[in-house]
Amino acid sequence: MSRARKGTARWHQYMADGKGAEALMTMLAEDAVFHSPVVHTPQVGRGKVFAYLDAASRVLGGQRDFTYVREIIDGDQAMLEFTLTLDGIHINGVDIIRWNDAGEISDFKVMIRPLKAVNKVWEGMAAMLSAASPPSP
Amino acid sequence: MSRARKGTARWHQYMADGKGAEALMTMLAEDAVFHSPVVHTPQVGRGKVFAYLDAASRVLGGQRDFTYVREIIDGDQAMLEFTLTLDGIHINGVDIIRWNDAGEISDFKVMIRPLKAVNKVWEGMAAMLSAASPPSP
Numbered sequence: 001m002s003r004a005r006k007g008t009a010r011w012h013q014y015m016a017d018g019k020g021a022e023a024l025m026t027m028l029a030e031d032a033v034f035h036s037p038v039v040h041t042p043q044v045g046r047g048k049v050f051a052y053l054d055a056a057s058r059v060l061g062g063q064r065d066f067t068y069v070r071e072i073i074d075g076d077q078a079m080l081e082f083t084l085t086l087d088g089i090h091i092n093g094v095d096i097i098r099w100n101d102a103g104e105i106s107d108f109k110v111m112i113r114p115l116k117a118v119n120k121v122w123e124g125m126a127a128m129l130s131a132a133s134p135p136s137p
Numbered sequence: 138m139s140r141a142r143k144g145t146a147r148w149h150q151y152m153a154d155g156k157g158a159e160a161l162m163t164m165l166a167e168d169a170v171f172h173s174p175v176v177h178t179p180q181v182g183r184g185k186v187f188a189y190l191d192a193a194s195r196v197l198g199g200q201r202d203f204t205y206v207r208e209i210i211d212g213d214q215a216m217l218e219f220t221l222t223l224d225g226i227h228i229n230g231v232d233i234i235r236w237n238d239a240g241e242i243s244d245f246k247v248m249i250r251p252l253k254a255v256n257k258v259w260e261g262m263a264a265m266l267s268a269a270s271p272p273s274p
Contacts, residue, residue, distance in 0.1 A: 038252045040227050072216050072233070074209040079216040079233070090177050094231065094248060096209070096216070111231060111248035115175045115259060118252050 004078040007099040008071065011080070015068075019057045025050055029100050035109035037093065038122045049108060055128040056110065059121065060084055060091070076100075086124065091117040141215040144236040145208065148217070152205075156194045162187055165242050172246035174230065175259045186245060188266065193247065196261040197221055197228070213237075223261065228254040 001009075007027075014023050025046070033042045034049040043052055060066060063084040070081040080095045091112060098107040112118045138146075151160050162183070170179045171186040180189055197203060200221040207218040217232045228249060235244040249255045 035229075035250070037250045040229075040251045040253070070214075072209050072211040072214050074211050077207075077209050079209050079231075081233070092172075092177075092248075094216075094233070096218070096231070109250075111229075111250045113172070113174045113246075113248045114177045115255050116177070118255055122252060 002073065003076045003099045003103060004073045004097070006103060007097065007105065008073060008078045008080065010103075011095075011097065012068070015057065015061055019054070019061060021050075021054060024053060024057070027105050028053075029102070029104035029106045032105055033107050035107075036125075037110045037112040037118060038125065049105075051129065052125075053108060055125055059124040059128055060086070060093070086117075086120050089116055089120045090114075091121065093117070093121075139210065140213045140236045140238075140240060141210045141234070144234065144240060144242065145210060145215045145217065147240075148232075148234065149205070152194065152198055156191070156198060158187075158191060161190060161194070165190075166237050166239070169242055170244050172244075173262075174247045174249040174255055175262065186242075189262075190245060192262055192265040196258065196265055197223070197230070223254075223257050226253055226257045227251075228258065230254070230258075 028046045028049055030046050032046050032049040033044050034052045035042050043049060063086055066082060066084040068080050068082050072079040077098045082093055084091050093110060093112040096109040097105055100106040112121050165183045165186055167183050169183050169186040170181050171189045172179050180186060200223055203219060203221040205217050205219050209216040214235045219230055221228050230247060230249040233246040234242055237243040249258050
């Protein structure tokens, strides 16, 4: 099984198991980088990536109809496409993930469509991140 | 070579060759579907998909620093990631493409980040599409 296939299976397990903080932390490389759908500047380091992914998995993955609908997996990278609705707004997005030699997530990028959905996710993430810790998204 | 690998090579050729209208038209399936980064509703049929892709390849691909920076290719699908700047705004996006048995593009989805970039692309596409034909994006 390729690195990305193993990593994808582990990611789905994490999402299915109720998004445990410890499980998420152990999946992340120390020098992991997160690229938000909203802001240009990457977030560097396990702690920051954790904060964003934890917030995202609660805002998005917390919705009852959150579903992964498509996967494109190639070597050490995968694109996982998802759909959900949030306050009646259709959200369609992708997680683009890269894993390192140790099987840890080294790079995680999220993109969202359509425009309305980006604005909606932005609201939800800002509320979640400002409640959790000082840095704003 | 997999279907998506062949299709990706052909797509890059089209972009490099100056985005010829005829070349684009022959790449598209009659029942092709386009999913815009801005609007939820899919655009169905070769003519509509052509209009959007032609506009997008001019608005985005027309920028001097437009570059494909990453590919994830798997079976009949590919994710091609690109970057460019438009009026000083950093744009990062993906083309998510599926090819049919005949090697034609059957599904084409675009997502853009960050938020500022989605708004910028929206402006450019609206101007391009309203100049070209009646339907607005």
